[in-house]
Amino acid sequence: MTMPLDRPEAWQIDEHRVLGTGRVCSFVEDDITPPSGEQFTRQYLTHPGAVAVMALDEQGRVAVVHQYRHPVAMKLVEPPAGLLDAEGESFLLAAQRELAEEALLKADDWRVLVDIFTTPGGCEESIRIYLARGLSAAPRPDGFVVEDEEAHMDISWVDLDELVDEIFAGHVQSPSMVSGALALQTARLSGRLDALRPADAPWPARDIWAARVAERRAMESGE
Structure with a gap:
């Protein structure tokens, strides 16, 4: 039996919104489309780690x-x-x-x-x-x-x-x-x-975090 491990998986972000900005964290909202195709929304806090x-x-x-x-x-x-x-x-x-x-x-x-x-x-x-x-x-x-x-x-x-x-x-x-x-x-x-x-x-979670931060910044700037 193969041991189940955490693995990278990034679902598509259709739209990203900043709902509030603080000194350390921001409160954000993403519209997400998973592989099955239905869209849903999630809110979460950003964090520098x-x-x-x-x-x-x-x-x-x-x-x-x-x-x-x-x-x-x-x-x-x-x-x-x-x-x-x-x-x-x-x-x-x-x-x-x-x-x-x-x-x-x-x-x-x-x-x-x-x-x-x-x-x-x-x-x-x-x-x-x-x-x-x-x-x-x-x-x-x-x-x-x-x-x-x-x-x-x-x-x-x-x-x-x-x-x-x-x-x-x-x-x-x-x-x-x-x-x-x-x-x-x-x-x-x-x-x-x-x-x-x-x-x-190596700390793979930080590489994923950096990529997600770059993606959000691009969406926030309209690039």
């Missing part, structure tokens, strides 16, 4: 941040993470920057832990979650200013086994934290940590 970091120390602890998330009115336990919104910055450099900015850490060993779509039914956000090991203290990058939610963010170390228990108890709900912790625990228990993908492994 993000990276997150599961920073694991030699004691089996993970560095986590406690960040207020206004849409859900909760302060969530999350891995250090940030948007892919710096022009020309590699995914790995973005992850390294976020680890220094939010957790004041750097790492000697970087690997790709897991790639996810957070809410593919309504938002195009994709996240690459890295595993970082060989940790040591690091200063915040020059020019970085702590503001908004980050000014109220706490940092702590949590035992990975306990973190997994809290996820199954329903006490930890961030998609990057749930995916990252469960993937990390699986990799650790199965002896896969050193066999994880290299830090510069």
Whole structure:
């Protein structure tokens, strides 16, 4: 039996409309024609994508941040993470920057832990979650200013086994934290940590995202 895998598939966009534009995301609407020929409409949020970091120390602890998330009115336990919104910055450099900015850490060993779509039914956000090991203290990058939610963010170390228990108890709900912790625990228990993908492994979802962005921009400009 062939293993079912995610695969690229782009249905025809007949018309694209921008319903609202924000600082990070836009709310858009597409008229779509699938291979069967009937047309339907879908609304969704655009998103630049993000990276997150599961920073694991030699004691089996993970560095986590406690960040207020206004849409859900909760302060969530999350891995250090940030948007892919710096022009020309590699995914790995973005992850390294976020680890220094939010957790004041750097790492000697970087690997790709897991790639996810957070809410593919309504938002195009994709996240690459890295595993970082060989940790040591690091200063915040020059020019970085702590503001908004980050000014109220706490940092702590949590035992990975306990973190997994809290996820199954329903006490930890961030998609990057749930995916990252469960993937990390699986990799650790199965002896896969050193066999994880290299830090510069291809990320096909981002190529698809870039093509879709170019298509939308062309439709918005009337080209």
